[in-house]
């Protein structure tokens with residue numbers, strides 16, 4: 001993976017770049033739609049590509065539990081299994097173990113947890129296993145196992161979680177490097193058989209909660225390990241927006257200029273506008289697609305609900321100057337009718353709009369960086 005900053009702002013820390021992966025070149029800053037279970041909900045991969053989304057996310061925890069990493073490897077990797085030819089980033093599953101799984105038990109070696117799915121079978125994630133799972137998935141950018149502190153955890157707990165996270169990230173980095181040659185050889189062998197690919201990049205994840213000194217310690221330790229990219233984790237976990245921005249700006253400033261920076265789980269329009277000037281390059285959020293399934297759509301005036309009575313006989317598009325398929329062809333009145341009748345097409349159209357809206361917004365932001373205006 002290669003990252004090139006092609007323009008640095010003089011007005012802020014914003015930058016425009018190119019992130020080259022085995023499955024395509026990504027123009028940054030970028031918003032990444034989330035396809036937790038190997039599908040961006042409500043859209044075919046063709047429809048995701050039609051919105052010009054450049055990279056999508058999938059989730060290691062969920063795909064490990066169902067349908068299983070070996071099955072996906074048997075299908076030729078996640079790209080082939082889900083028929084998405086572009087870049088994929090997989091989350092380590094750390095966040096889901098702490099937010100979804102039952103009966104977690106953390107040991108120095110890893111985390112034991114009970115699946116949130118039926119049966120509640122017990123599993124044990126180690127830093128090494130999480131690399132192996134993502135290796136089987138074949139995603140382009142992979143994440144190390146981390147410990148996610150509760151947003152209201154006291155500082156001593158967050159500091160202890162950070163120490164363990166740093167140990168796990170070091171183990172993940174060592175294991176990844178040690179097995180890299182082995183995996184490259186098997187990828188080449190399998191590529192001729194099952195279409196499997198390609199080199200992967202392991203990012204580091206900065207943790208440390210809302211504490212600047214812990215963030216500093218985390219960033220210093222991780223940059224010493226020289227990851228090809230850095231994520232800012234432990235945000236968007238219920239903290240006030242002002243705290244999110246404070247930590248995002250502070251942490252971004254601690255990370256190397258030459259590596260991509262990814263703010264995990266953050267991706268509403270106002271977040272992109274606020275955080276790109278901090279020097280963040282990559283964003284993801286489940287909200288744009290989730291909100292669509294709850295009848296909500298982005299507009300320049302903020303989030304709106306299509307169920308609103310004022311749209312009953314409104315034959316204008318969702319957003320006047322939006323070029324998405326939904327806005328080019330359908331009225332608010334029609335989409336509202338579909339939503340009230342619980343027609344699946346309402347969700348499809350609102351999802352198309354919300355993703356396209358963020359893609360377009362990010363494009364405008366990037367153009368302003370390139371023009372020296374941001």
Ligand SMILES: [Zn+2]
Pocket residue numbers: 318319322323324325326327328352353354356357
């Ligand atoms: Zn639209």
